[in-house]
Amino acid sequence: MPQFSDDLFLGNGATYMGTGNYTATSVFTGTIASTTLTVQSTQSGDPLVVGQYITGSSVTANTYITAATGQNSSGLNTYTLSQSSTVSSNTTMYAAGNALLGDPAPMSLGVGPLGRVYIWDTIPQTLQAANIAASQTPAAAGALTLTAGTSATSVVRSDGTTVIQLDVPRAVSIFLTTGGTPRTYTVSGYDYYGQAMSEQITTVAAATTPGKKAFYQVSSVVGAAGGSTTAVTVGTTDVLGFPVRVIDAGYLVSNVWNNTLDNDAGTFVGADMTNPATSTTGDVRGTYKPSNATNGSKRLVCCIAVPAIGSGPNATRTGALGVTQA
Numbered sequence: 001m002p003q004f005s006d007d008l009f010l011g012n013g014a015t016y017m018g019t020g021n022y023t024a025t026s027v028f029t030g031t032i033a034s035t036t037l038t039v040q041s042t043q044s045g046d047p048l049v050v051g052q053y054i055t056g057s058s059v060t061a062n063t064y065i066t067a068a069t070g071q072n073s074s075g076l077n078t079y080t081l082s083q084s085s086t087v088s089s090n091t092t093m094y095a096a097g098n099a100l101l102g103d104p105a106p107m108s109l110g111v112g113p114l115g116r117v118y119i120w121d122t123i124p125q126t127l128q129a130a131n132i133a134a135s136q137t138p139a140a141a142g143a144l145t146l147t148a149g150t151s152a153t154s155v156v157r158s159d160g161t162t163v164i165q166l167d168v169p170r171a172v173s174i175f176l177t178t179g180g181t182p183r184t185y186t187v188s189g190y191d192y193y194g195q196a197m198s199e200q201i202t203t204v205a206a207a208t209t210p211g212k213k214a215f216y217q218v219s220s221v222v223g224a225a226g227g228s229t230t231a232v233t234v235g236t237t238d239v240l241g242f243p244v245r246v247i248d249a250g251y252l253v254s255n256v257w258n259n260t261l262d263n264d265a266g267t268f269v270g271a272d273m274t275n276p277a278t279s280t281t282g283d284v285r286g287t288y289k290p291s292n293a294t295n296g297s298k299r300l301v302c303c304i305a306v307p308a309i310g311s312g313p314n315a316t317r318t319g320a321l322g323v324t325q326a
Helices: 317-321
Strands: 023-040 052-056 063-071 076-098 116-122 133-136 152-156 162-176 184-190 196-202 207-223 232-241 252-257 267-269 287-289 300-306
Touching (some): 162 196
Antiparallel strands (some): 023 076, 052 063, 052 076, 063 076, 116 300, 133 232, 152 162, 162 232, 184 207, 232 287, 252 300, 267 287
């Protein structure tokens, strides 16, 4: 999981956030003469601070320290008190809650773990209608011939599989020209992290049918139920895949497109958390389509709030990257 040296974790450690009084650990012996407290430097426990209450036998109620002069050459610490008391030397007293902080009380739970912010910075190329599979008219059901076109590259993976690699993770599209017969095509490949994935896309005659899942590499496109009477092409869309799981638009702190100060009015689709995923469910991390066409120069900068389940000491793979691809 994404783990960082500066992860914030303020979990079950005690914190002081309440409004009740509590007894501190400072124990000392000293002399109070009027509003002056003199204490040996060898006192035990925590050092006294301005605002600290002083309690004990013969000490006026609600007395607290208003000033501290520090240790002198004789090893004595001198404090000014808010109220007058007279307590002889060697009398044991205690330091209690802090008057200036509203008597904070210890609480068993903290506020963590906390998440972090992910900056997604990408410049997608112009979409292409046929950069995965060029125009072809399959005579029967089966695999289309894949050819890397503009903004795509033919790559041999470490396992020996040849794939068409796209510029950025994005949904694919299948175009069927006029008069064609609609068919269901299964697109197979891999996401940005190398997870195998697949999607079924059913074409519409004389139209471009976009997919929902963001592919980074495409290994095959296979048609079912016979051939096609007209040409088919496979290309890309402007539906871009998030690099981390985003389940709600509220996690998009900002989404700036094409160097404008305002948030972009694009199309957000949250992560599909169906588990297990299938070839007909949506993208496991979610997608975003900018409000106007990509062109290879427009930059998308998304500031994504990643919750604790996606980063930090308690993160899970599902919390960070979504359910396992199908």
